[in-house]
Amino acid sequence: MKSLCLILFLAIGAMPGCSHFSSSARQQRAYAKYVRKSAVVREKRQKQFRQEKAKIPPAAPSEPQITTEVSEAPQTAPSDSNN
8 A cells, every 4th residue: 555655656746747746836836825924914014003003192283382582682883983
């Protein structure tokens, strides 16, 4: 029974048209796995971001503040008109 399984396995692996063992099929499966994993991580991060955003209280708009300052004007030097 073991030898029959071994022969069957080798026969399948030797077939050039078997899509399970070709390099392009392996690459396609690896890419599909990567896409699924990335989607799961993205969803998890979006959910975490929504939860963090819900914790932040909305900011109330404040009144504009105008600051003014009064200072004395600089004094000019007396002009000498007797030149």
